[in-house]
Amino acid sequence: MEAEVDKLELMFQKADSDLDYIQHRLEYEIKTNHPDTSGEKNPVIVLKELSAVKSRYQSLYARFKPISIEQKETKNRICATLKKTMTVIKELQKQTDLELPPLTEEEKTVTEQLK
Amino acid sequence: TLKDDINSLLDKTRLENQESTDFLKATKILMK
Amino acid sequence: SDLEQLCSYVNEKIGNIKKIMSLRNLGQEPALKTTLSKIGDEIIVVNELLNKFELEIQYQEQTNNSLKELCESLEEDFKDVEHLK
Secondary structure, rough: HHHHHHHHHHHHHHHHHHHHHHHHHHHHHHHHHHOOOOOOOOHHHHHHHHHHHHHHHHHHHHHHHHHHHHHHHHHHHHHHHHHHHHHHHHHHHHHHHHOOOOEEEEHHHHHHHHH | OOHHHHHHHHHHHHHHHHHHHHHHHHHHHHHH | HHHHHHHHHHHHHHHHHHHHHHHHHHHHOHHHHHHHHHHHHHHHHHHHHHHHHHHHHHHHHHHHHHHHHHHHHHHHHHHHHHHOO
């Protein structure tokens, strides 16, 4: 069994290096057939840049997603805490008969906005 | 389509950023 | 799953080679050449979009930190008000 596995492993390694050789040989052939003229890239480079752009997009998207979710959660937490705080302040106001200055126009607008 | 995806995501992020900036300003006014 | 990974690894390599094979005859047809240079131009445009997107994400990370700081100080205020009560 052990020998069979080793043999299989060798086959995979050989296939891997053969594939590498074919790819490099093809790239070399294309580069020699299409030397980089002014402004024109050879197709292999364009292909590599295309996959680089795709993976860059995927990594940026992976970075963006959790931040966007976390931002919504934090905003909800802020609104909830603000609401609780305003409620307690009103209760304190009643208990102490303390007259607080009314909300300014700006504060009213902003409160509406946060609602 | 990759370009369209990026464009729509860019607009979405810009909008979210604008909203968060306004939200921050609003909350700071109330906290004064 | 190791074998599956191995297979997808080999398949990916074979896929790449097929793609490059299809590019091999590119020089002959001028129409394909223009398509190729158009793709090259598009890649530049997309990279510029990704640069903008990356800047927006950096701004978003900063805003996120400010929101978290604000949230913490608000929660401190709430505790003080609760204590007062």
